[in-house]
Amino acid sequence: MVDIAERFVDLPAGIKPFLAAPPPDVIRWTVGEPGFDTPQPIIDAAIKSLKEGNTKYTRSEGSIDLCTASANRLNLRYGIPATPESIIITPGAKQGLLYTFMVTCEPGDEVILLAPAWPSYDIQCRMLDLTPIHVPVNKNNFHPNLELIESSITSKTKAIVVNSPNNPTGAVYTPPEIKSLLDIAIKYDLWLISDEIYARLNWTDWEHLSPASLEGGSERTIVVTGWSKSFAMTGWRIGVVWGPDNVMKAMGKLQANACSHIPSFLMDAAEGALDEGIENYVSKFKESYVKRRKILMDGIASINGLSMPEPEGAFYGFVDISETGMDSTTFATRALNEAKVQLIPGGLIAEGEGFVRISYACDEETLHEGLKRIGDWLNSNNL
């Protein structure tokens, strides 16, 4: 057999093995997607666009109307100096991130990840022959350890990935932390890759802050975000990237030759999602998450042996299971088989051992039932 490229031979699987659909009697706390249907007006906009015949090749970066609406959104909501020409609509934020690494880094470059980090960053880096450097965050609150980040920078470092609100930890970095991360990037002349996919899901007293909106930020920050999490549109695969001109020019060529563009009729739906009318749906989603987060926090606090730093954003709780004496894979495997609850072992993510990730995007009943099952299971085993 002819060999595949060496760097793909032992590529880690990330958390994929624990994302497989479990039997129906299992509570599924693993998938990172909103437990809501896509708002009907967005679906209607896609159908209308299809019926109008938007099924042909079109502008590779995304329709100018969608790019304009996206630029306005980034500008007005987050103070990012976006223009329609500096926007690219990608097949999900995930592909936008891959493009970003491709355009900003050379093989052999080091990319700093604030660990535990969303596993796809690590895998995408490896796919491109980049070296992911996992710099641990503070374990008590999952916020960045700025001194450690600075001391991890070498002559090969090219970028720092910032993901706030964070998957898997739920941390939302404070404005001074975002500012300090930017200061480090400026001091060492690095790219700041800012994954802001969960920006709308922030439960803290401080507003989401994009480093691209700060002085000195717009020339070195690439903002990657998308429709999946805010609008319950994970399966639609629509993301957006904004960055400095040189980055976006290169990325335009990349997308044109990699996938041409996202499906033409989905561009109208994505534009429809940015309509003010959709905000009612988003507010309802957010109200539900706030309730579910409280249920999770109260539930975890009532179970002996478990603890959890306050989840500040996104829809994840990262639960410390170290007092149970089990490693996270044993915990998750036994929870699945004995308590019939599926969760993600933190040990599959660099610097995540001792924790399991729970997605509280599921409905309240599922959340209550899962907590009861985990509590009963741990109690009955004197764990």
Ligand SMILES: Cc1ncc(COP(=O)(O)O)c(C=O)c1O
């Ligand atoms: C931190 C983070 N970034 C990016 C993505 C990818 O989003 P999309 O569905 O737009 O590709 C996810 C999805 O889980 C995520 O958790």
